[in-house]
Amino acid sequence: MSAFFTLVRRDLSLAFRQGFDSLMVVAFFVIAVVLFPFGVGPEPNTLARIAAGTIWVAALLASMLSLERLFQTDYEDGTLELLALAPVPLEVTVIAKVVAHWLTTGLPLILTAPLLAVLMQLPSEGYLVLIAALSLGTPTLSLIGAVGAALILGSRRGGVLLSLLVLPLYIPVLIFGVSAVDAAIGDMGVRPHLLILAALFVGTLALTPWASAAALRQALE
């Protein structure tokens, strides 16, 4: 367990010292959402209708943006091989890195989302549910993304490839995340949507570390 926290701390301090990575993700998130009013026009009703969807899609893209570096730097400087040789199972290492990734990208996204909801005229009933849905959904995104990030190690054109691999797998989270917010606005039951998001999170937490670890092992062979 102490190894786990050491790893998380290491990744976090690296992220903070290397500068503005989290800020860049947040900036991308804001700009991507702000583009939509220019695309569809400033009419409040239209914006309110698409608010949840745009925020979710932008969050998906933003969390994918920083995935490429999840294992890349460690792979290049050889740290990953040492981590694989360590007595800690590689699956645990993967979870530690995912936790650090979520703290540096998922959490800032959740904190920024209410601001964007204001800009996008999201009805006030949707705020809490949007935050709840993002809190349940973004860890799932980081977990699924870790599989993709591990698979592309050492490939050509990693970044573009990553989006092709990961985005189709993000679709369930997007669907239930948006429908939770829509249900809250439409005054319908929110619970089933959030429960399914939670189920997706628990399921990916159980399954994806194995796939990520397998992908890392074959990358290090």
Place this chain on the structure above:
Amino acid sequence: MHRFANPTRFLRIAAAVQPWVMWITVALFGAGLYMALFTAPADYQQGESVRIMYVHVPAAWMGMFCYAAMAVASAVALIWKHPLADVAAKATAPVGAAFTFLSLATGSLWGKPMWGTWWVWDARLTSMLILLFLYVGYMALQGAFDDRARGAKASAILALVGAVNLPIIKFSVDWWNTLHQPASVIKMGGPSIHASMLWPLLLLALAYKGYYIWVLLVRMREELTANKVRILRLKQVHGG
């Protein structure tokens, strides 16, 4: 199964089987297409355009079947390191993608006269579209490495992840669709389908399957030969 793990033995069997598969496929296509285009009745609502069904539905089936085959082959390759399973998975991917694309294209051609648009965000169509993306991702990952063995392994893991995810995606798309769409767009596969329409459909489904096996054999033999050529070239360079 390990009896067939020897590529040389596989090549011998494949060479013997391939012409049979080809002729059976041709015969099935001939019979199926004849029945579909001439003897099957036109639908009382959809008219002649219902005949698109006979090429559309089997293609959609094969699109899904090929992904399942690819996932099984990938699992076998990862678990038992079966040398032919990698080759089979790699050979299946483009065929499956082509079937999926064919089902989307014919579906869109069918949709124009029936629904009045080329595309609707119907649950089935959307799922097939995502399936196509998964195929494209698989093939892209496979080709992205200089080391072919790594491409094979990485894409095998991806195929398994995708196979686990596909039912979840299918379920969520169904859910999404019932929320956003009136469910009356299509009522396909009504209560029963008459034998005069069922027979050509089944024959063509078998023909598609035969075609898949045929192309799979051709592609696997080609891949194995290409491997041999590559090894010979390397030997030439090193033995120089």
